[in-house]
Amino acid sequence: MENAEKRKVVFSGIQPSGNITLGNYIGALRNFTLFDDADCLYCLADLHTLTVRQNPAELRRRTASLAAIYVACGLDPDKNIIYCQSHVPAHAELAWILNCYTYMGELSRMTQFKDKSQKHADNINAGLFDYPVLMASDILLYQTDIVPVGVDQKQHVEICRDIAQRFNGIYGDVFTVPEPYIPKATAKIMSLAEPERKMSKSDPEDTYIAILDKPEDIRRKLKRAVTDSDGEIRFDPETKPGVSNLLTILSVLKKETMKETVSAMQGLGYGALKEAVSEAVIAELTPIQQRYNEIIADKDALNAMLGRNAERAYALARRTLRKVYKKVGLYQL
Numbered sequence: 001m002e003n004a005e006k007r008k009v010v011f012s013g014i015q016p017s018g019n020i021t022l023g024n025y026i027g028a029l030r031n032f033t034l035f036d037d038a039d040c041l042y043c044l045a046d047l048h049t050l051t052v053r054q055n056p057a058e059l060r061r062r063t064a065s066l067a068a069i070y071v072a073c074g075l076d077p078d079k080n081i082i083y084c085q086s087h088v089p090a091h092a093e094l095a096w097i098l099n100c101y102t103y104m105g106e107l108s109r110m111t112q113f114k115d116k117s118q119k120h121a122d123n124i125n126a127g128l129f130d131y132p133v134l135m136a137s138d139i140l141l142y143q144t145d146i147v148p149v150g151v152d153q154k155q156h157v158e159i160c161r162d163i164a165q166r167f168n169g170i171y172g173d174v175f176t177v178p179e180p181y182i183p184k185a186t187a188k189i190m191s192l193a194e195p196e197r198k199m200s201k202s203d204p205e206d207t208y209i210a211i212l213d214k215p216e217d218i219r220r221k222l223k224r225a226v227t228d229s230d231g232e233i234r235f236d237p238e239t240k241p242g243v244s245n246l247l248t249i250l251s252v253l254k255k256e257t258m259k260e261t262v263s264a265m266q267g268l269g270y271g272a273l274k275e276a277v278s279e280a281v282i283a284e285l286t287p288i289q290q291r292y293n294e295i296i297a298d299k300d301a302l303n304a305m306l307g308r309n310a311e312r313a314y315a316l317a318r319r320t321l322r323k324v325y326k327k328v329g330l331y332q333l
């Protein structure tokens with residue numbers, strides 16, 4: 001009975017590793033506001049960004065910017081715990097323990113590791129390999145029930161579940177085993193330049209729309225978005241990935257079904273489709289940008305919010321960490 005009434009815990013995060021994209025927004029961020037009746041934690045995953053070389057000043061700037069974006073997108077920082085991962089040392093501490101319960105073989109199967117190793121062949125560091133263990137720690141520290149993510153992170157949530165189940169199998173029910181929350185239709189927004197690949201914030205600027213892009217940049221980028229040569233507006237991600245990506249963005253932002261969007265666009269040219277997508281994106285992002293500008297202008301208030309929320313997060317994380325230390329046999333005072 002008690003369990004049935006327990007509020008669900010929701011956890012997710014985004015890395016401040018570049019300009020936050022429309023892909024991050026549609027695939028993840030937008031869904032963070034759906035869990036009104038749960039206890040939600042949303043972190044700025046700054047430790048994760050170090051797996052790829054960062055410019056330190058840029059990283060600091062982007063971290064504060066991402067905090068302001070979270071709030072501007074509708075996350076109330078009094079209701080949701082919005083905090084910086086590196087401000088809660090328990091993330092790194094639990095990661096060490098979980099490293100000892102994770103196998104090299106399972107980590108080497110992670111597609112993100114394979115992709116990023118190719119992308120950063122001169123810096124295939126241990127942190128990049130270990131990324132999923134830190135992510136498992138993020139999630140498990142808070143006894144998380146639900147993890148809203150884009151589909152590219154599904155494999156990482158699965159390995160997190162495996163680690164939790166393995167640990168629980170040895171020591172009893174220490175961790176809640178989380179479920180991913182991945183709305184199918186919007187799980188993956190594709191690159192504007194190579195619509196077979198996902199849109200990523202660490203790719204060149206013209207391949208993505210950033211949440212903070214100006215209207216003229218949004219129009220310019222969408223005008224140049226790669227489509228195809230058959231000229232028909234049809235949803236078919238296999239043979240028409242560029243057009244299908246534009247249709248996905250349009251239907252999500254207009255809150256229509258794909259069928260409605262396609263029939264509204266039927267018979268029009270790609271130019272009209274791109275114009276419609278531009279208008280929808282600008283209409284969605286303008287109010288977010290207005291709120292963002294107000295929030296980022298008051299750095300003291302933003303920092304105070306992050307300080308307060310890091311303490312709230314740490315208080316919760318410590319409970320799990322203490323339990324884990326005890327279970328594995330670390331000497332307690």
Ligand code: AQP
Binds near residue numbers: 024025029152188203
């Ligand atoms: N293109 C996308 N479509 C849908 N969802 C996406 N996400 C990322 N790209 C898309 C989701 O956004 C959340 C934050 O991701 P992250 O910052 O932790 O890392 P990522 O998945 O590696 O995102 P990027 O933008 O591709 O960053 P970089 O370039 O730094 O690696 C996640 O929930 C992710 O699924």
